[in-house]
Amino acid sequence: MNDCWRAAAAIASDAGREFEFGDIVAGPLRDDEVLVAVKAAGICHTDMVARDGLLGVPMPIVLGHEGAGIIQAVGQSVRSFAPGDRVVMSYLSCGECRECRVGVPASCARLPELCFSGGRPDGSHAVQQQNGRALHDRFFGQSSFATLAVANERNVFHIPADLPFELAAPLGCGVMTGAGTIWNELDVQAGSSVAVFGVGAVGLAAVMAAAAAGAERIVAVDRLPTRIDLALALGATQAVNAAQDASVSCVRPVDHAIDTTGNIQVIGQAFASLGQRGTLALIAPPPPKQQLNVNAADLILGSRRMLGVIEGGGSAGGTIAHIAHLHSRGRFPLERIVTRYDFSSINQAMLDAERGKVIKAVMCMP
Ligand SMILES: [Zn+2]
Ligand SMILES: [Zn+2]
Incomplete structure (x- = not known):
């Protein structure tokens, strides 16, 4: 041994x-x-x-x-x-x-x-x-x-x-983080709306997970056209190129938003995209000395929430098994x-x- x-x-x-x-x-x-x-x-x-x-x-x-x-x-x-x-x-x-x-x-x-x-x-x-x-x-x-x-x-x-x-x-x-955040922490339900800010590997996993959960509106926000196209192919119903539409105001209102960029400005946009009782999940830490600038009145009066999520939350085993199952059915390509x-x-x-x-x-x- x-x-x-x-x-x-x-x-x-x-x-x-x-x-x-x-x-x-x-x-x-x-x-x-x-x-x-x-x-x-x-x-x-x-x-x-x-x-x-x-x-x-x-x-x-x-x-x-x-x-x-x-x-x-x-x-x-x-x-x-x-x-x-x-x-x-x-x-x-x-x-x-x-x-x-x-x-x-x-x-x-x-x-x-x-x-x-x-x-x-x-x-x-x-x-x-x-x-x-x-x-x-x-x-x-x-x-x-x-x-x-x-x-x-x-x-x-x-x-x-x-x-x-x-x-x-x-x-x-990476894939577990995106998918787990959608399922374990945001608990995205059928018929709900989700915005994914940054559609690299983590964001695209979030898009696929939201689609598998039956989200009705899935908005992908990124600056790279190739990534936006891929997000649309993987289940996003709407794409916003942040390089062309800096305000991304057309995303609002969504029930759930996830930031995968760790960029303070993008996190602000993601928060602003939330509708009433919407929740924003942050999975990528910004540089250590940067502080979030969130309007507390918007948070309170909209009954909104912000979550920090590590590795998609929950347990790795459950999330991995669910992704593998969906992949075997052709639903998580x-x-x-x-x-x-x-x-x-x-x-x-x-x-x-x-x-x-x-x-x-x-x-x-x-
Ligand atoms: Zn990692
Ligand atoms: Zn422990």
């Missing part, structure tokens, strides 16, 4: 610099850990800000938090998974705090420590560099920019046999937003994702 395994990893060594490939050794596994042979890993915005040194994670580090693959080995106490199981990895939560106990692990009090400290809580590491140099890991409890990743029983989830790894990978964060890259092209994939050239870059491991 307590073996070690050799693997290749893309290592972020200096803020803002490209990834460099290195040889790592994974293991030995703790009792509740699993070893995953990574077959695909998506690139998410948080990987970019972490690589650029803006998240405060220690370097050098193996990033990656949308990994999918095959269980290769399990720790002594793992009961839900066995070698050969197809899984997707998501964020790690503690399972013991109040939020975890009531079934909302996305709000786990220990999430920062478990996902961003660069190691296990006791300071140890699940992977090492073969050359003996320091290395940090456990990013989101997985560090999946590697051919092998060590996760925990708590943050891996089974995926259907017919769901390709490259489509399953983004369910671990993940293939429309995914662009495949070889793992060796990680720096190109990052660049394309940053420049908005692709919606969701997913790397496929050999």
